[in-house]
Every structure is written in C-alpha cells, then in structure tokens.
Amino acid sequence: MSWWARTRGGLRELREARSRRRANIKRCRAARRAARKNGGDAAADHPGPPPTGFSLLPWLLMGLGSFSNLLQGEAPNPWIGGLGLLTFNSLYIYVTFRSFDRDRRRAPSTRVALLLMGLLTTALGLGYGGSWLMFFPLLGLATGATLRGPWLGRVGLLLTLCAGAVSAVRGGWSDATNIAYATFLSSMVTAAILGLSEAVRELRAAREELARRAVEKERLRFSRDLHDLLGHTLSVIVVKSEAARRLAPRDMDAALGQIGDIESVGRQALTEIREAVTGYREGSLATELARARSALSAASVEPVVRRSGTPLTPAAEALLGWVVREAVTNVVRHSDATRCEMTIDSTVEQVRLTVTDNGTGGAAPRAAEGIGGTGLAGLTERLAAAGGCLTAGPSPRGGFTVTAELPVEPAEPAAVGAATAPRES
16 A cells, blocks of 8 residues: 555544544534533533544644754754654554544554554654653553553553663663653553543443333333233223123113123223333232133133142232233133133242133234234243243144243242132132
C-alpha cells in the first residue's frame, strides 16, 4: 500500500471519528434536555459521549519544543528530525484513534504501530535528547490508551525503564528521573481513566439491557395471565349462557341458576384480572378443580377428579391450577368430549397432574406466530421456570391428554387434612 493510500485511510478514519463524536454529542444533549424536562438528573443518567482520539490530541503540544529546535536550526540533521517528528505524530494519531474501538485496539496493526512508535521514540531520544525526550510521555499516553490487562503493567514498566535509561544517557540522572516518572504516570493514569470510563459505560448498557428484559418479562407475564384468565372465564360464560338458553323454555328456575352462575363468574373474573395486573394472584388448586367441575357439567361433560398423595405447597398448587384451567378450557371448547378425568398423584419429590378426555383427540389451536405466553405454550414456560415439564397430545385410547410434572416440597403437616381430598366423581 502506497503512502498516499495510507494517508487517505488515516484521513478517512479522522472524518469518521469526528462524525461519531458529533453524533454522540447530539444524543447526549438531547438526553440531557429530556432529563431536565422530566425533572430527572441528566448528569447521573447520561454521563456524556464516549471519549475519542480527539481527547488525546492536545497532548501533542508537548512536542512543540522539538519543533522549535527544528525551526531555529538547533537540531542536527533537521530533515531527519522533521521526518521523525512527522512520523511520530502520524503514528500517535493512528494509534490513539484506534484505541477507543475495542476490536481495532486489539488488531495486530495497532500493536505494530505502537511498537514502531517505541522504536522511533528511542531513536529520536538517543539522537537528539533535550526536548525530544518528551516523546516518551506521549508514548506512555498511547500505550495506556491501547493496552489493557496484565500486558499494560509489563509494557508500562519496560517503557519506563527504557525512558529512564535513554534520558540518563542524554541528559543525566535528573532528567532520567523526571522523564521516567512522567512516562510511567501518563501510561498508568491514562489506562485507569479510560478503563474506568469504559467500565461505567458497559455497566450502564448492562443496566439498560436488564431493564429492557424486565419489561419484556413483565409484559409476557401479564399477557399470559390475561389469556389464561379470560380464556377460561369467557368459555365458562359461553357454556353457561348456552345452558341457560336451552333451559329457559322448560325450566326457568334452572335457567336462572345458570344466569346467577354467570354473574358470579363475571365478578370473580374482575377480581382475578385486578390481581393479575398487580402481580399478586395466588391460584388455588381446589378452587380451580371446583370451577372445572362446574364448567364441565354445564357443557354436558362428566367430570372425574382423583387426588392422592402428599399435600402440595402453595406455589405448586398455583401452577397446577393454571394447568387445570387451561386444559379444561380446551376440553370445553374443542374436544366434543362426554367425560373428562383429572388425576393428581403427588409424592414427597414430585407431583403429576393428568387431564384426559374421550373426545375427538384434537389439540387446541396453536397461538399465532410471534405471540408468546398463550395457551399450552405459556403453561410450558411456567412449568419449565419451576423445573417441571408439560406434555400434551392425543391419547392412545382416543381423546386428548395433558400431563404436567412438577418437583415439589412437602407442605406443613398441619395442612394435610385440609389439602387432601378424597376421590370425587
């Protein structure tokens, strides 16, 4: 690659860096205005645009002493010194602008340019001395901006020793101490400041990502709860309305009973929706089983409930209550069944819930693509989060079977009598 192509590439990088810096400044100012408008602390939430190579350019003024020597003719071989000064400044700009991008900072080309800077600084210091030794602190700045981790300490110590040795040869021990200290300080302080700034921005990005995921999780929970609540409740209301319509011509009292059930189901649905919105709803398996028997009976489906084993914790009962609700809703809506069996077998370590019907064996309609937290998909996510699993599919003997398995812990012994129910049919 020719020198002209390298120069054009460097100018292009400078223009890109300047454009990024301007865009970052605009975003920062807009965020601050929005924070002030909302009464927030703009400085705390928006630490400003990320640093770029422009923040290290003013330090090139440390090389004005060598440039003055060239202009005044105090440096021997001024053409060599001028070429060395131009090369050092070009390498410094190249390295510092690449050091603020993690991928380009770790690229071999950046490390090679930094090595060339070190060799050139040593040669200029040995050849000219005096103000030319100030290139060592500039090299320390570039080193601190480029290197991270254990390599920073090793290279920084080696660079300090080299700066001290060259300064001792050209200017004595007094200059050696000053140049070595300035070189070590510039490399370590630059690395510390830029590393801290990078860490703060990464933490802020992580905080924003966690907040976004929390919002998505809450949105998924709400949509899943709303589907499970309204799907079951509306199915019960539809079934009981049909039953009331059929009973009204011949048995008005039975029809009024169904209408009363519709009213109570609607009131209970309002309460459950309010609880779901606030996130405090705790389901009860016994309540869901009672509602399931009522809904199945209204749909002319014979309910059979079998429950045995150890009592369950409230968390396990809540999860299994959701399964009963969704499975019975699908039986009422889609199965055309005449019998539905719900079996609960629990041990000290695991509980299994099986809901089987003798209908046509068709599954519930699948949720639309891209919509999460509905139907059996939502139940699968709930059980998986608790360490359980859900399987659903046609039964070998006909009909459809939903099986939920969940690890549980034993409840308090005092609750055994209240939680264990005998076989009902």
